[in-house]
Amino acid sequence: MSEYHLTVLLQQTVDALNVRENGIYADCTGGGGGHSAEILSRLGERGRLVVLDRDPDAVAVLRARFGGDPRVAVVHSEFGALRSVLDSLGIGLVDGVVADLGVSSHQLDDPARGFSYRYDAPLDMRMDPGSGITAAQMLAEIDERTLTRILFQYGEERYSKSIARAIIRAREKKPVETTFELSEIVKSAVPAAARRAGQPARKTFQAIRIALNHELDTLEESVNVMFDCLAVSGRLAIITFHSLEDKVTKHCMTEFCRGCDCDPSAPICTCGKKPRARLVFRSVVPDEAELETNNRARSARLRAAEKIRMSVYDD
Ligand SMILES: C[S@@+](CC[C@H](N)C(=O)[O-])C[C@H]1O[C@@H](n2cnc3c(N)ncnc32)[C@H](O)[C@@H]1O
Ligand SMILES: [Zn+2]
Structure with a gap:
């Protein structure tokens, strides 16, 4: 195909x-x-x-x-x-x-869509860019408890609490606006062993995408x-x-x-x-x-x- x-x-x-x-x-x-x-x-x-x-x-x-x-x-x-x-x-x-x-591989692989931690791009993640808020807007507004729940349920992320806390702390200094910013925050919030084991932001990106698009x-x-x-x-x-x-x-x-x-x-x-x-x-x-x-x-x-x-x- x-x-x-x-x-x-x-x-x-x-x-x-x-x-x-x-x-x-x-x-x-x-x-x-x-x-x-x-x-x-x-x-x-x-x-x-x-x-x-x-x-x-x-x-x-x-x-x-x-x-x-x-x-x-x-x-x-x-x-x-x-x-x-x-x-x-x-x-x-x-x-x-x-x-x-x-999502399709096209959506994941198009840097401009902001679905992937592999490319630096504005944090959008909307499947339909013509409707709803972006992931950046969602992260600017969400409360810590809801974010923790989303990361845990939709990402099955074991470090959901510390990642959610790190995101909320980071946005107090500066809004989280790009994919690389988000993935750096996740890296800073997980233990070194998890950082070495692979891409620690994968589950966070998946969870935010599922929540944002009401999947x-x-x-x-x-x-x-x-x-x-x-x-x-x-x-x-x-x-x-x-x-x-x-x-x-x-x-x-x-x-x-x-x-x-x-x-x-x-x-x-x-x-x-x-x-x-x-x-x-x-x-x-x-x-x-x-x-x-x-x-x-x-x-x-x-x-x-x-x-x-x-x-x-x-x-
Ligand atoms: C896994 S891909 C489908 C790939 C397709 N079967 C193929 O062979 O190329 C999922 C697609 O579903 C679309 N999609 C996801 N949720 C949807 C929804 N609620 N309504 C309509 N389309 C949706 C996405 O935009 C994406 O293009
Ligand atoms: Zn009966």
């Missing part, structure tokens, strides 16, 4: 969608278009693909790549708005939805929106890169598949709940060959579910 982004779990994800020749599909996280291109290669002339991304840079790349294909619509949008995007295109239900969460706040709601957009036999495939993202995804998929939850000793069901889906598989992770060529695949996990006809399960 293009240099924009090395697609993770490419075949496994598109296989999980079980693409039908004339089906309608939505790629909620277009990025460089890796999954989209594979879906298109399996779609016939009358198939359709709706590609979303919240990042205008990605949208420009996707339009350049797929703009000439009459089967494709590229839309600048949050995936939580999938229902209204489909409405605006006159599409009802779709046969498959894919979401490959998190986990609305995930459960968005996964439900995606599922609701599926026709019967439609498939939902989600790739996560973080244990909390995976926890939310797993919880949603389990809920879709859950049937009666009455006490097993009860003579009859009184809850009336029917499963709305079945798991395509429990979860899939990249194989050795993929891990060797793509370091970013290390933490990837794919889950997939298929919407089922509820009446089959009716009494």
Whole structure:
């Protein structure tokens, strides 16, 4: 695929969608278009693909790549708005939805975006630079307790307390405005052994990015929106890169598949709940060959579910 982004779990994800020749599909996280291109290669002339991304840079790349294909619509949008995007295109239900969460390598590797501790740049980190506050603004306003919690939860950072304290102290002297300033503060706040062990700022950058872009706040709601957009036999495939993202995804998929939850000793069901889906598989992770060529695949996990006809399960 293009240099924009090395697609993770490419075949496994598109296989999980079980693409039908004339089906309608939505790629909620277009990025460089890796999954989209594979879906298109399996779609016939009358198939359709709706590609979303919240990042205008990605949208420009996707339009350049797929703009000439009459089967494709590229839309600048949050995936939580999938229902209204489909409405605006006159599409009802779709046969498959894919979401490959998190950031693309392009976002990480573009020094100007401020996502990476490897390049000195203004501390921005917004996936959509047209909306919301920058990471620098967030660090100027946040209180120490909230910052500690963010670093601990989203970064699984064991030195969250001392890093948060160091950031708050540093900003009393001077606002934290660049990636290098932030990574120097983190270095000063962790023990020497942690500094020697690798890049000590990695988890802090990840945590701030997740919080700033509200990546986990609305995930459960968005996964439900995606599922609701599926026709019967439609498939939902989600790739996560973080244990909390995976926890939310797993919880949603389990809920879709859950049937009666009455006490097993009860003579009859009184809850009336029917499963709305079945798991395509429990979860899939990249194989050795993929891990060797793509370091970013290390933490990837794919889950997939298929919407089922509820009446089959009716009494
Ligand atoms: C991991 S990349 C996807 C890469 C893509 N599958 C490929 O093969 O090139 C994730 C993309 O999702 C986008 N994204 C993240 N959260 C989003 C959201 N809530 N709504 C829409 N797009 C989102 C990011 O801007 C980024 O371009
Ligand atoms: Zn029941």
